[in-house]
Amino acid sequence: MTQTAPAPIIAFDRVTKRFGALTVLDDFNFTVAPGEKVTLIGPSGSGKSTVLRILMTLEPFQEGTLTLAGMSYQQPNGTGPFKAGERHLRQIRSHVGMVFQSFNLFPHMSVMRNVVEAPVRVLGLSRAEAECRAVDLLALVGLADKKDHFPAQLSGGQQQRVAIARALAMRPRVLLFDEPTSALDPQLVGEVLSVIRSLAHEHDLTMLLVTHEMRFAREVSDRVCFFDKGRICEQGAPDQIFTNPQQPRTREFLASVLG
Numbered sequence: 001m002t003q004t005a006p007a008p009i010i011a012f013d014r015v016t017k018r019f020g021a022l023t024v025l026d027d028f029n030f031t032v033a034p035g036e037k038v039t040l041i042g043p044s045g046s047g048k049s050t051v052l053r054i055l056m057t058l059e060p061f062q063e064g065t066l067t068l069a070g071m072s073y074q075q076p077n078g079t080g081p082f083k084a085g086e087r088h089l090r091q092i093r094s095h096v097g098m099v100f101q102s103f104n105l106f107p108h109m110s111v112m113r114n115v116v117e118a119p120v121r122v123l124g125l126s127r128a129e130a131e132c133r134a135v136d137l138l139a140l141v142g143l144a145d146k147k148d149h150f151p152a153q154l155s156g157g158q159q160q161r162v163a164i165a166r167a168l169a170m171r172p173r174v175l176l177f178d179e180p181t182s183a184l185d186p187q188l189v190g191e192v193l194s195v196i197r198s199l200a201h202e203h204d205l206t207m208l209l210v211t212h213e214m215r216f217a218r219e220v221s222d223r224v225c226f227f228d229k230g231r232i233c234e235q236g237a238p239d240q241i242f243t244n245p246q247q248p249r250t251r252e253f254l255a256s257v258l259g
């Protein structure tokens with residue numbers, strides 16, 4: 001009996017994204033299977049973060065179709081309001097969580113409230129239910145004892161772990177990480193990577209990462225995509241990309257970052 005591959009949970013179909021005269025994604029095609037862990041690597045300015053921001057519906061695009069968890073939308077004009085309509089977009093967004101480089105916690109809220117607020121306001125959970133969920137997630141990221149602290153009382157690594165708990169509290173099907181360790185002091189990077197590494201073992205969670213941590217990308221990804229000038233220039237299993245890249249641009253890039 002032949003097995004059919006599951007439908008992709010993420011599909012960019014001929015998406016073009018411009019900022020004024022600058023075309024960042026040009027006729028871009030990209031799919032991710034449910035549960036897959038994919039890392040985007042590539043030079044600065046090549047469009048990696050833009051891919052994540054489009055998925056999070058933070059950026060409109062000009063042409064093409066984006067499908068996320070079975071829901072599609074298009075923006076043929078790009079400049080106007082989202083063609084999909086705000087309700088449709090909210091539904092799409094509800095499947096995606098994002099962890100940003102700069103944590104983006106609410107400074108005036110305790111750790112607990114940072115994690116609880118969106119499930120209460122957006123998902124309509126009772127505060128007790130949301131707190132129950134938050135307690136489990138804070139334990140998962142190793143911060144059970146910090147629930148009453150405020151962000152300013154935490155290290156950068158701890159703040160980023162709260163941000164991960166906050167994203168997970170919405171039970172997204174897709175979790176995006178945009179250079180989650182770039183703003184951290186080197187000694188704090190490991191604790192955040194270790195949380196992400198354990199999440200990568202969650203088979204149901206689809207993860208898309210942009211990172212400059214090449215060793216980590218190799219360790220956690222099912223697939224690594226080398227991005228150059230708004231296109232995937234080469235992709236494959238991490239061992240293949242890191243030990244036997246086929247494209248000269250991939251080799252050049254890896255030589256520059258791995259030394």
Ligand SMILES: Nc1ncnc2c1ncn2[C@@H]1O[C@H](COP(=O)(O)OP(=O)(O)OP(=O)(O)O)[C@@H](O)[C@H]1O
Binds near residue numbers: 019043051
């Ligand atoms: N809001 C914006 N307005 C104008 N240009 C933008 C905007 N956001 C991004 N760009 C440009 O789009 C291009 C792609 O940026 P993007 O942040 O996606 O690249 P990246 O590959 O993630 O780079 P890095 O690794 O440095 O984060 C860059 O040339 C950037 O300057």
